[in-house]
Amino acid sequence: MPVASTGGVDALQQAGYAVDLQGSVEDTAAFLVRDNRPLPPVEALAAVPAATRTDAEAALRATTVFAFVAGELAAAAAPSAVPLGPAPGGVYLAAPAGSPIEEIHLPGAKPGHTERLLPDPGLLARPAGAPPAGFVEAFEDTAPSPQTIAAVRAAVTAEVLGRHVARISGIRPLEEDGALKVRSRDAAASDNALVVEALARRFEGLGLAVRLHPFRWRDHRLLNVEAEHSVPGADSTVLITAHLDSTAANGSFVDAFGDPRPYDPAVDPAPGADDDGSGTAAVMAAAECLRAILDSNRSDRMPTRNVRFVLFNAEEQGLVGSKYYARAAAAAGEDIAGVFQMDMIAGRQPGSTPIVEIHAGSLVSGPVVSASDALGERVARAVPVIDPEAKVQQLTGLDDPAAGRSDHASFHERGWAAVAVSEDLFSTPDGDPGTGTRQYHTPGDTLVDQDHDTEFAATVARSVIAAALTFAGL
Ligand SMILES: [Zn+2]
Known part of the structure; x- marks a missing residue:
């Protein structure tokens, strides 16, 4: 979880997670920025069974996109955000808490591709996802x-x-x-x-x-x-x-x-x-x-x-x-x-x-x-x-x-x-x-x-x- 409130940090620790604070929780906001740039097919995955290939491709794609974005941000003159890690379909970024969402974008990303993440320890308790009865x-x-x-x-x-x-x-x-x-x-x-x-x-x-x-x-x-x-x-x-x-x-x-x-x-x-x-x-x-x-x-x-x-x-x-x-x-x-x-x-x-x-x-x-x-x-x-x-x-x-x-x-x-x-x-x-x-x-x-x-x-x-x-x- 890239960002948490103070209460969220407590909840994470009680749930047995190691919390590595990268900055004051009150001063930081996290964003998910989606990145849809096309990636070449991955030959190494051709041999992977179809059932697991989609997940493997998604994981590889996320890592590759993260590497791109980290490089782009590092090259920027005044980086506005810090890359935190790969996300499904994009990358997690941290920025100062007051940053307007409009200012958090990557070169080439479309408007609307950025999502502000709310600190939410409740996600730790997400139901198992079994479909409802009936x-x-x-x-x-x-x-x-x-x-x-x-x-x-x-x-x-x-x-x-x-x-x-x-x-x-x-x-x-x-x-x-x-x-x-x-x-x-x-x-x-x-x-x-x-x-x-x-x-x-x-x-x-x-x-x-x-x-x-x-x-x-x-x-x-x-x-x-x-x-x-x-x-x-x-x-x-x-x-x-x-x-x-x-x-x-x-x-x-x-x-x-x-x-x-x-x-x-x-x-x-x-x-x-x-x-x-x-x-x-x-x-x-x-x-x-x-x-x-x-x-x-x-x-x-x-x-x-x-x-x-x-x-x-x-x-x-x-x-x-x-x-x-x-x-x-x-x-x-x-x-x-x-x-x-x-x-x-x-x-x-x-x-x-x-x-x-x-x-x-x-x-x-x-x-x-x-x-x-x-x-x-x-x-x-x-x-x-x-x-x-x-x-x-x-x-x-x-x-x-x-x-x-x-x-x-x-x-x-x-x-x-x-x-x-x-x-x-x-x-x-x-x-x-x-x-x-x-x-x-x-x-x-x-x-x-x-x-x-x-x-x-x-x-x-x-x-x-x-x-x-x-x-x-x-
Ligand atoms: Zn709408």
Whole structure:
């Protein structure tokens, strides 16, 4: 573990680990920087049996990348960070505690490839990772029923999604009878808390049990929003999730003199209509869909697992909210059967083929890998039922460019099955560029942008929600 709080150091020592402090724990922050540069195939591994080759290759790759990065940092004139060791898909770095995450990057690394690591002795107690009871049997019948498809088509429409996005991204007032239009949902923006309140009220209006999960990030007190329909006697819970915060850190901003200045999250607009207003809208529509199914009052149309809708905060700051959430859920001994995260599902450049990306890749190995793949497979099978024109890209393993990069990763860390579903964000292995939004993390990520396609968002949302509700027993 490259970094720990004082309490974490105590916990590590009590757990029998030798702790070698490399600096004052209060002064140091640790980061994981992913590094996707291509490496040549390793001939020495050709003779290794296939079953163990993937792990061996990953270990070798991590060591090689670490050597590159250590060399690059050593050659830098004023090194900003100290390499600590190889990590799955990248490298661990230490930097001064106050270092903004934007400043921790490697030459050639893409934005968003850096993750701030939270000191978390709880990870030492990660469950063994056995799939929840009933998990394997539940996979026998994975196709959504015609009734579930019909319910999803009725409740999750382009119009419904567009209306939710309009409210939380400043196109329309946040509240029906109010005047406030949201300027930014950035974790550091004052509107963030108002959006939390408004979304919590909407969940309450649907008759769901709403809980707000507070956590601290820098000097802000933030909230994750959770709404649950619980089923008496259920053995586990299915999560349908997205992140409610936004950022415009990639935008260009100028000061009063017309000179470039950095993004100011407290005042600059960050509408985040696609990232992740689209996923947030889909979670709200999923809750409305479940309400409609429950209201149909048919005894054969009741879920067998608890269904929970969660909107995470401060995802853009390094998955902060979901890490707190998953940690608390693990500490409470919860049984989470699967997590369906939707992050950026409305981006589609005009005229391009609709492509749904399903990310099951995990930086954590073990049973979580195949369990997450199985969730991804469920979504992949739902897509052609919803829209035969849509194409599916299933990504998994350490080659999944989204491994570790959205809130689903916080659940992988606890051994829980999780996928993130998105628009076509990443280029294909043969170099075709993604067809998703060109307004990633800019003030131009609005509902009226030409790359924001609510029909496409409805295809993605319906597929994910149909798969998730089926997994919950509907
Ligand atoms: Zn996002």
